[in-house]
Structure formats: structure tokens, C-alpha cells
Amino acid sequence: MNLTPLQKITYGLYVVGCYSDDRPVGCIINTCFQVTSENPVLAISLNKNNFTLDAIRRNPRFSLSILAEDTDPSIIGKFGFCSSRDNDKYSGYGYKDLDGAPAVNGKFCGRLILDAFDFVDCGTHIIVIGRLKATYEGEGRPMTYSYYHEVIKGSAPKNAPTYREEPASETQPAAKRVYKCDVCGYTVECDGELPADFTCPICGVDRSHFKEV
Ligand SMILES: Cc1cc2nc3c(=O)[nH]c(=O)nc-3n(C[C@H](O)[C@H](O)[C@H](O)COP(=O)(O)O)c2cc1C
Structure with a gap:
């Protein structure tokens, strides 16, 4: 089957936050x-291996922080690749408690607080269905999945x-060199050798994780 049309489906990006015992956890x-407008219900899809799913099953209150185009991209690395x-993903950012759910500090377009009330098994992933309990306005333009990629x-x-x-990858013009992070996939183009003190702006790893492509 040709799966390319699936890449035309549009998405945003969100940080899910919840507590595992008293510890803030979460993921991108x-x-x-x-799903519904009256008494709003939302759905998210979580991989069965993700600790965040485990935590929501034990403690159903969770937050969704809606990423803005200028949200610090290292949050995506921290919450999306470990x-x-x-890991304490919130160290370095801090968080605030919103109605019993942790919300990582930073610039976000808005925050939603939900209570999970149903879990639908889809094989590798579980659809978590949650009822909206509170909202908080933020600022900025929502980051789309294609903005994140492109x-x-x-x-x-x-x-x-x-x-x-x-x-x-396609062949690059002779003068340009492209390096790719082997942790998060971030690519950077430069005129010569990537500097030794370069760190990944997405996931924070050092130069040794960058390979020329
Ligand atoms: C751009 C991006 C989108 C992601 N989307 C999802 C998603 O929709 N569902 C999911 O389960 N994991 C998704 N992930 C992966 C999780 O964020 C990642 O597996 C994370 O390490 C899980 O952390 P945890 O074990 O603390 O829950 C995404 C990651 C990135 C970088």
C-alpha cells in the first residue's frame, strides 16, 4: 500500500503533562x-511503551500545552526523545501546577486540562479519551507538524x-556540508566542518552525535 497520502494529514504539537506519584512526567x-464541542472531549494517541501512558492510567488528570512556532525547540528534544x-524532563524549565496537572514553563499558545475516562486499544498505541476540565490562554502561532519538519x-x-x-538524502552542492543528529534527526547545513562545540538545538546532544550526510 502507498502510505504517502498519510503524510498530507495535518497535525499540531503538544506537551502532555501528568504526575507519576508526585513526580511530573510527560511527552511530546x-x-x-x-471529538465533541459540547462538554468537550479530546483524544490523543500514546504508544504503549511510553511512560506517560502508564502515568495517565494511574492518575487520569493531564495537561496539554499547545506548542507555538517560537516555543523553545529543546523542549521537543527533551520531551520527545527520552x-x-x-529522566526529570522538567529540570531546566520548571513547571506550574494547573488544576492538578504539571505544565512545563515556556511560551505556549494555550493549555488544556483534561481527565482521561476511556482507553481504546489500537495495537501499538492507545487512544486516550479525555474530558476538558479547564483552559488557559497563551500566545503565539500554533506550531504545525509540517513547520516542525520543514x-x-x-x-x-x-x-x-x-x-x-x-x-x-539528495547530493548536496560541493561547498555545502550537511550534518544530521543521530538522536533527533535535526539537520544543519554549513560551509565547512561543523564546529567542535556545536550542540543540537533540538535535543541538546554534543557534536559527536552529528554525522555528515
Ligand atoms: C515530533 C514528535 C511527535 C511525537 N508524537 C507522538 C505521539 O503522537 N504519540 C506518542 O505516543 N509519542 C509521540 N512521540 C514520541 C514521544 O514523545 C517519545 O516516545 C517520548 O520519549 C515518550 O516519553 P515517556 O516515556 O516519558 O512517555 C513524538 C515525538 C516527537 C519528537
């Missing part, structure tokens, strides 16, 4: 949509429902 998702199982030049890990293998 692109899969979120509003697990809360063995402007921020990030990619998605295998746990993301929309993960896709990257196509082989």
Missing part, C-alpha cells in the same frame, strides 16, 4: 483532536504514530 505528541522513566528540521522517533523512515 502530535496526535490530538477535539523517557520520564529515567522549518525546525526535526524528525519523530519510532514511538510517534506518524513515524516514517527518512528518504535517502
Whole structure:
């Protein structure tokens, strides 16, 4: 089957936040949509391996922070490429408690607070269905998934429902060199050698994780 048309489906980007016991945990998702308008219900899709799903099953209150185009992109790296199982993702950013759910500090277009009330098994992923409990207005233009790919030049890990293998890169003009982060897929173009002190603006890893492509 040709899966290319799936890439034409549009998404936003969100940080899911919840508590595991008293510890704030969470992850990045692109899969979120509003299901009903009256007494609003929303749905998100979470991989069964994600610790965030585990935490929401134990404590159903969670937040969704809607990313803006100028949200600090390192939040995507921190929340999207490592697990809360063995990381404090909120260190370095801080968070505020909104109605019993953690919301990472930073610039966001808005925040939603929900209570999960149903879990639909879709194989590798679970659709978590939640009732909207509170909203908070923010600022900025919502970051779309294509903005993330095309402007921020990030990619998605295998746990993301929309993960896709990257196509082989095209040959670059002789003068330009392109380096790619082997953790998050961020690519950077430069005229010569990538500087030794370069760090990934998405996931924060050092120069040793960049390979020329
Ligand atoms: C751009 C992007 C989109 C993602 N979308 C989803 C998603 O919709 N659902 C999901 O389960 N994981 C998604 N992920 C992957 C999770 O954020 C990632 O697996 C994370 O490490 C899980 O952390 P946790 O174990 O603390 O829950 C996405 C990651 C990125 C970078």
C-alpha cells in the first residue's frame, strides 16, 4: 500500500503533562483532536511503551500545552526523545501546577486540562479519551507538524504514530556540508566542518552525535 497520502494529514504539537506519584512526567505528541464541542472531549494517541501512558492510567488528570512556532525547540528534544522513566524532563524549565496537572514553563499558545475516562486499544498505541476540565490562554502561532519538519528540521522517533523512515538524502552542492543528529534527526547545513562545540538545538546532544550526510 502507498502510505504517502498519510503524510498530507495535518497535525499540531503538544506537551502532555501528568504526575507519576508526585513526580511530573510527560511527552511530546502530535496526535490530538477535539471529538465533541459540547462538554468537550479530546483524544490523543500514546504508544504503549511510553511512560506517560502508564502515568495517565494511574492518575487520569493531564495537561496539554499547545506548542507555538517560537516555543523553545529543546523542549521537543527533551520531551520527545527520552523517557520520564529515567529522566526529570522538567529540570531546566520548571513547571506550574494547573488544576492538578504539571505544565512545563515556556511560551505556549494555550493549555488544556483534561481527565482521561476511556482507553481504546489500537495495537501499538492507545487512544486516550479525555474530558476538558479547564483552559488557559497563551500566545503565539500554533506550531504545525509540517513547520516542525520543514522549518525546525526535526524528525519523530519510532514511538510517534506518524513515524516514517527518512528518504535517502539528495547530493548536496560541493561547498555545502550537511550534518544530521543521530538522536533527533535535526539537520544543519554549513560551509565547512561543523564546529567542535556545536550542540543540537533540538535535543541538546554534543557534536559527536552529528554525522555528515
Ligand atoms: C515530533 C514528535 C511527535 C511525537 N508524537 C507522538 C505521539 O503522537 N504519540 C506518542 O505516543 N509519542 C509521540 N512521540 C514520541 C514521544 O514523545 C517519545 O516516545 C517520548 O520519549 C515518550 O516519553 P515517556 O516515556 O516519558 O512517555 C513524538 C515525538 C516527537 C519528537
